Structure formats: structure tokens, C-alpha cells
Amino acid sequence: MGIRRAEVGERHGRRSMAGVALGARVSGRLRMGSLDQPPWDALSRAGSHRSRSSLRRRACCASAPLIAAARQPRRMVSDRAPIACQDKYLPRNRPHISTPGVRAHKSHRARTACLPRGRSRHNRYRKAPCRARLTRRHARPTDIRSTEPGVHQPTRTGKPPADEGCISMSRTRRTVLVALCFVVSACSLTAYAQLEATRIAFLSQRDGNHEVYAMGVDGTTPVNLTNHPAIDNHPVWSPDGSRIAFHSDRDRSSEVYDVYIMDADGGNVTRVTDGVGSSASPGWSPDGAQLTFQSTRGGALDIYAIDTNGANLIRLTDDAYSNSTPTWSPDGSQILFVSSRTGGYDIYSVGPSGGALSAVIEHATFDGFPAWSPDGSQIAFHSYRDGVANVYIGDANGTNPVTNIVRLTADPIEAMEPSFAPDGSLIAFRTRRHGRIQIYTIDPIALAEVRLTNTASHEAAPDWSPFLAPTSFVVLVDVKPGSEANPINLRRKGVTPVAILTTAAFDATQVDGETVRLGTDAASIAHRQAHYEDVNGDGSIDWLGHFRTQEIGVDTDTSSLTLVGQTLDGIPLSGSDVVTPRGGRPRRAPALASVGKRPTTWGAVRRDGAIR
Known part of the structure; x- marks a missing residue:
């Protein structure tokens, strides 16, 4: 009957802690929190000649120590230090049982205490995140494991059990390594973004002779500067x-x-x-x-x-x-x-x-x-x-x-x-x-390399320029910050907010607000001066101006607005953003000539037409 009860409990997803405890006790190998052999074998030998009532009576005194042992923090299979489980899987509305002899609750909450939020008791056996804290109604023999470092208890398959919910040191190391790689990559990308205003001069033979070229920091836009049949170098x-x-x-x-x-x-x-x-x-x-x-x-x-x-x-x-x-x-x-x-x-x-x-x-x-x-x-x-x-x-x-x-x-x-x-x-x-001379860059800290040239000729003698004063800026413009479609009501007579965003290559606080114009009608800002605030929440101060909607020059066919202006140093800037016109601009009636001393109205015109 003992074997039959354990088998029925497994088939329906309910493991019998009483049967496990009895099997271990009868075999003479019960210890506090440790079993010398798989309890499956002990249950097979000891439970076959016991009645159901005998199993029930003997389980009362044997299950409590094992429940307490099962509730101890799980240790890894190796000799590493124990790792505590995550608190989010603790039983709700139930004290943590850590003293032998304390009986576990039999409620639905107790049965599903170790399950993640949202998991019902009907599928509670599908890879529970942490089985270190168990109740007796759904504990399994393979979950009862030694709390002594270095002691390994075999499972049914004979393989070391895997820690499914507890965080292992190896997983932590992998997480730290991935985070470090992400930081290094982000730093490298930031470095390239800051160097967009620079150029690299170099020697190239792509035209058949030695010429001096200049290219962008990413290897793009190469330009022949010397363009001479002689040798030009260094x-x-x-x-x-x-x-x-x-x-x-x-x-x-x-x-x-x-x-x-x-x-x-x-x-x-x-x-x-x-x-x-x-x-x-x-x-x-x-x-x-x-x-x-x-x-x-x-x-x-x-x-x-x-x-x-x-x-x-x-x-x-x-x-x-x-x-x-x-x-x-x-x-x-x-x-x-x-x-x-x-x-x-x-x-x-x-x-x-x-x-x-x-x-x-x-x-x-x-x-x-x-x-x-x-x-x-x-x-x-x-x-x-x-x-x-x-x-x-x-x-x-x-x-x-x-x-x-x-x-x-x-x-x-x-x-x-x-x-x-x-x-x-x-x-x-x-x-x-690569068999031919090419130009690379390397980060002296992360040692990450990036290839800049990839030609069939030799490219050599790179020299990095200082930060070059730009001849113009292409800025990020955000019409109606916080909106994606940027709807503009053509019948509205208020103002439309427009922001110039600060980026790694441009400081929006250097915008000369008096020179900023928006739209085809070149509308200027409605207020005396612009505002400076963090519009997009990236921690950088942006430029924000308000323009009268009726002065922008938007109609139903407009799909984008272009903003132009200058910096405080007089460098031109420009940018655009998409817009969605709504409401339709009301059509204005043409002006009517005066007749005598009173101006002719459209109502009078309609009345005259009706009379005729």
C-alpha cells in the first residue's frame, strides 16, 4: 500500500512526504536533513508490507524533521557556500518554518507557497523557481538534500540536481561579464559619437599613386586632398x-x-x-x-x-x-x-x-x-x-x-x-x-579594434585631426515634445511648442533664439525668449520655443516642419520633424469692393442673387 500510495501521488502531482519519511526511517538511515541513499529505494523495501493506517501513524513523528530540513536554504552541489533563495517566492501569509516539529499548513496557499505569482496549484509542478522551501503536501524526495557542504545526494537519474531558483556564483559571474561588455561597448560608441567633429588624414594608393586623403572617424566620406601625380605622404x-x-x-x-x-x-x-x-x-x-x-x-x-x-x-x-x-x-x-x-x-x-x-x-x-x-x-x-x-x-x-x-x-x-x-x-x-596595409582604431583601455578602411590598395600614415569647428549643424528637432504624430490643429490660434534637443555633437543651450525660424512662413518665437529645460528626460538641457500656429505656414498638405537658425557663434543650424495637420484651415473669403459708402457683404451678394 505504501508503494501504491506513492505511485498514485506521483501520477496526480502530489508527493507524499509521509511515505518518504517512513521509508527513510524504516531503512534505518534517517538523519536530520541528510539521507545516505536515494529514498526511492528505501520506500520500495520498507513500504511494501505496511498498511495504510500504519503509514499514516508513523508519518506524524517522521515528517516534521524532514520538512524543517527541506526548508533550509539550498546549497549548491559543489563545496561552495550556500546561496539564499529569493524572497519573492516566500509563502504568503505564513511564517517561515525553520524549527523541527512545527506542522505545515494544509491550505491552498501552503501547497502553492513556493510557486511564482500567477501559477495555479494545478500546474505547480512545472519547474517551480525554487524548491528549497517546501510544504509537506507537494514535497518530493529528490528535493530533500543535505545542508552540509560537499555532500551530494543522488537523484533518480543519478545526476547532480540542478539549482533552478537559487542564484549560483557562475551565473552571477556571467551576468557581471555581460554587463561589463555592455559598458565597454557603450563607452566605445560614446567615444565615436564625441569624435564625429574630427577627421583622419592618411596616405592612400587607391588612385594608383600616393595621395593624401581625409576621412570621417568611422572611415566614411574619404576625400582626395592632394590629387597630384607626384608622391604625397605623411x-x-x-x-x-x-x-x-x-x-x-x-x-x-x-x-x-x-x-x-x-x-x-x-x-x-x-x-x-x-x-x-x-x-x-x-x-x-x-x-x-x-x-x-x-x-x-x-x-x-x-x-x-x-x-x-x-x-x-x-x-x-x-x-x-x-x-x-x-x-x-x-x-x-x-x-x-x-x-x-x-x-x-x-x-x-x-x-x-x-x-x-x-x-x-x-x-x-x-x-x-x-x-x-x-x-x-x-x-x-x-x-x-x-x-x-x-x-x-x-x-x-x-x-x-x-x-x-x-x-x-x-x-x-x-x-x-x-x-x-x-x-x-x-x-x-x-x-x-590582411595582406595589404589598412587603417584601424583601438581603444587603449578596452583594446577594442575597429577597421576604418577596406580597399584593395595600401592605406597608411593616419593622423587624427583636432576637434574641427563645424561649418553647420544638423540638429534634432522635436515638434510638440511628448507626441509621436505631432498633430497640429489648423484652426487653433494658440502656440505650438518646438524643442531643439541636446546631443553628444550639439549643445542646444548655444542656440541663438533670435535667429530661429520655423516653417515656410519663417515664424519666429512668440515669446520674448526661449526656455531651457530637459524636454526628453535624458538629463541634458534642451532649447524650447513656442511659435504661433497661424504664423507657421502649415496646411493640410504639410508633412514636416523645418527649423533654421544659428548658434551664438554664428554657425548655421537646421533640423526638421514630421507633423500631422488636423482640422483643415478655414478658407478665407476674398475681399469685396465698397459700393458707395457701405461695403458690400457676402450676405448682400447672396440676397441679390436670390432676387434675380
Whole structure:
């Protein structure tokens, strides 16, 4: 009968705690909260010759300890610390039973106490979120498990039971890892959004020869700036972003270069050096008044400085070694360059007027192409110290050696020529990992890489511009904030609110409200001044103006409204939003001529027509 009762209880979804307790007790293996063997076997051996009344009597004294043990917080199968269950699955209107001998309630609430909200007692056995706290009416033998660390009780299948409701450490680690990845991705996206007002100049061979191009921070909108049959190479942005220096052999024989300057759009190309020797690899001073470059005009390859108009030439190094690729520090106190004076190629420092040299980065292998971070606190460079050229970064220490050098890239072939973004959040570099040289960016913290170029030609020598002053802004306009359809009642004589939203690329508080016009009739704001408040709840202050509806110029065929204006600095801005005209504009009657001393009315016209 004991076996029959357990089988019937399983078929109808009701597990008998009394039968379990008796089976464990008869087998002689009952302990507080622990069973040495699966209670299924004990029930099979001990319950077969017992009557139903005997089972009922013996269950009274045996079930309470097991109920209390089952109500203890569940532990994981391994030797980890116990993890408490979530409180939202605690029984409603019933105290938590943790003392042996306390009888469990038999009500419907007690039977479904461990079920999530909304689950009825008829399907309460479908993967309950947590079976650590059970009532005796729906407890199962496999749910009674040891509370001692490291003790594993086998189940019917012989496999370790899975924790379904309790939060495990591995799941927590996965959640933290996913959240960390999300934060890193969000930071990367934010960095790109902030750099939309910058450009990257680079060398490209996509037109069959070496040309200087400029592209967006995401690799889009590449523009050929030099467009010349000669070799144009090594572009460098001026500190204000208005000009680009480069070297070219357009006025010399093949691969004998001079330094040139051009406008950021490729116009007004001017030669700076005088055609003596071969001069290349220019670099700007922080004030934009001077250029450094490498030249063979003195016989050996040395570092020079010159004014942008070609005057005041200064020789900074004077020796028989090879000195190349100079770059000025952001504060103008020193110039880094690559030198072969130690037998290999290392990075040295010299003052803006020459003088003593200081070794900044030394290694037995080749170190080259130094690049300063925007704040001057770090130096990026490429090195072969690990066998393959890769990009490294270290902390600047004045004229003393760089400290805390770490590798950023792990390129199997080569990664070279780093260049910092103007905010230091990304570093552009070139790599040959695809068989041809292409340009990538890397986040120096998250080490996330993004490919910018993907052409069949070589793309190299990236140089990141400073933040460029935009020629115009495309702003986010929100007509009637809080509405999606933006309905406009054409018969209404009130005002229509319109907001200009602040984004990562535009500060709406810089809008000059007196210049803002809306619609085809160029309506100005109705009030004396606009309002500044957070319209969309993103924590940023937006611009909000009100326009008289009858002055906007909306009719039944209008589907969008365009707003134009200027910033306080005089930079044009524009944006638009969709609208839904409603109500229909009332048709106005044409003006009637006066007849005698009284003006003719439409009523009189209708009466005259009726008389006729």
C-alpha cells in the first residue's frame, strides 16, 4: 500500500512526504536533513508490507524533521557556500518554518507557497523557481538534500540536481561579464559619437599613386586632398585643424621631398622648405607657428625646425647618426624623434632650440614613430621588442625614460604608426594583417579594434585631426515634445511648442533664439525668449520655443516642419520633424469692393442673387 500510495501521488502531482519519511526511517538511515541513499529505494523495501493506517501513524513523528530540513536554504552541489533563495517566492501569509516539529499548513496557499505569482496549484509542478522551501503536501524526495557542504545526494537519474531558483556564483559571474561588455561597448560608441567633429588624414594608393586623403572617424566620406601625380605622404594636421602639412616630390626628382602646407580642404598648397636636400616627415609646434622635419641637407639625416613661412631654420641635431620622424610635445617643451645612435633605433628627446639629448625609450630592437597623447601624459609608439611590430604605450616622464610600457595590439604581422584621437579615447594605426596595409582604431583601455578602411590598395600614415569647428549643424528637432504624430490643429490660434534637443555633437543651450525660424512662413518665437529645460528626460538641457500656429505656414498638405537658425557663434543650424495637420484651415473669403459708402457683404451678394 505504501508503494501504491506513492505511485498514485506521483501520477496526480502530489508527493507524499509521509511515505518518504517512513521509508527513510524504516531503512534505518534517517538523519536530520541528510539521507545516505536515494529514498526511492528505501520506500520500495520498507513500504511494501505496511498498511495504510500504519503509514499514516508513523508519518506524524517522521515528517516534521524532514520538512524543517527541506526548508533550509539550498546549497549548491559543489563545496561552495550556500546561496539564499529569493524572497519573492516566500509563502504568503505564513511564517517561515525553520524549527523541527512545527506542522505545515494544509491550505491552498501552503501547497502553492513556493510557486511564482500567477501559477495555479494545478500546474505547480512545472519547474517551480525554487524548491528549497517546501510544504509537506507537494514535497518530493529528490528535493530533500543535505545542508552540509560537499555532500551530494543522488537523484533518480543519478545526476547532480540542478539549482533552478537559487542564484549560483557562475551565473552571477556571467551576468557581471555581460554587463561589463555592455559598458565597454557603450563607452566605445560614446567615444565615436564625441569624435564625429574630427577627421583622419592618411596616405592612400587607391588612385594608383600616393595621395593624401581625409576621412570621417568611422572611415566614411574619404576625400582626395592632394590629387597630384607626384608622391604625397605623411599628412599632419595643424593644432587648429585649418591646415595640413605633408611632404611631396612634386617639385623635385623622384623620392626627393620638400615640406608643403595646404588648407584642410586641399587648397592653397605652399612649399615651406627650399629644395636643399630631401626634407620629409613634418610635425607642427603647439602654437602652429613652426614645423619640425627630417632632412639630409647637412649630409646626414638630422632634425630641423622652421617657421611656416620658410624662415628661421634651426638645426636641432648635428651628428653622423640617422635622426627621423620628429614630433612636438603638447606643451612645446620637447621634441621626440627616432635615432640610431645606440646601434639600434630608439626614441630620444631634444629641446625646441636643440641642446642635450635624452633617451626616452630604449630597447635592443627597433622602436619608432612616437606619438604624444593630447594631454602629454602618455607616449604611443611601435616596436619590434616582441618579435613583430606592434603598438605600445607608456607613461611620459619628462626627459626621463618612459615607464609602465604595455602592448596594445597583438598583430601577427605588423601594427605601426599610432596617432591619438584629440580626446585620447582612441588610437589610429595601420596594419598589414590582411595582406595589404589598412587603417584601424583601438581603444587603449578596452583594446577594442575597429577597421576604418577596406580597399584593395595600401592605406597608411593616419593622423587624427583636432576637434574641427563645424561649418553647420544638423540638429534634432522635436515638434510638440511628448507626441509621436505631432498633430497640429489648423484652426487653433494658440502656440505650438518646438524643442531643439541636446546631443553628444550639439549643445542646444548655444542656440541663438533670435535667429530661429520655423516653417515656410519663417515664424519666429512668440515669446520674448526661449526656455531651457530637459524636454526628453535624458538629463541634458534642451532649447524650447513656442511659435504661433497661424504664423507657421502649415496646411493640410504639410508633412514636416523645418527649423533654421544659428548658434551664438554664428554657425548655421537646421533640423526638421514630421507633423500631422488636423482640422483643415478655414478658407478665407476674398475681399469685396465698397459700393458707395457701405461695403458690400457676402450676405448682400447672396440676397441679390436670390432676387434675380
